[in-house]
Amino acid sequence: MAKGGVRSSLSTSKNECIELKGNNEQVLKIIESNKDAENFSIKRKVGKSILYLLLKLTSVKNIVMTAPIARTLPAKAIDAIRKTGVAVRITGMRKRGRKRKYGSSVLRAARRGKNLKRISNERNVPLRTLYHYRKLHKS
Secondary structure, eight states, X not given: OOGGGEEESSOOOSSXXXXXXXXXXXXXXXXXXXXXXXXEEEOSOOOHHHHHHHHHHSOOOEEEEEHHHHHHSOHHHHHHHHHTXXXXXXXXXXXXXXXXXXXXXXXXXXXXXXXXXXXHHHHTOOHHHHHHHHHHTOO
């Protein structure tokens, strides 16, 4: 058994997560050999036809995939999978880049249209930063 309770290829247990990885042939073999499995983890870019076969040939209840893999699939395909009653979980979604220097309360006050000069003086935040935040978050 692989790390984290994930078993690849020829597993028959319903509770364990089956990894779909490899080329199309290997993925199809994994799907055909695990028809009673309920949890699948997609580890590679798959097409609509493989997703269709996954839904038709198995009793899938949960699908787990990373954010980069989810971006390769059409949003309509993911919505269609969810409409069939299958739970789709996308993991690995993290914020990137530098953290904000000032808290969300400062941003909220700037967005609400409060007097920026007053916020700047009260919270010791540069006025230019507040103008920048307000411009970015105008709605």
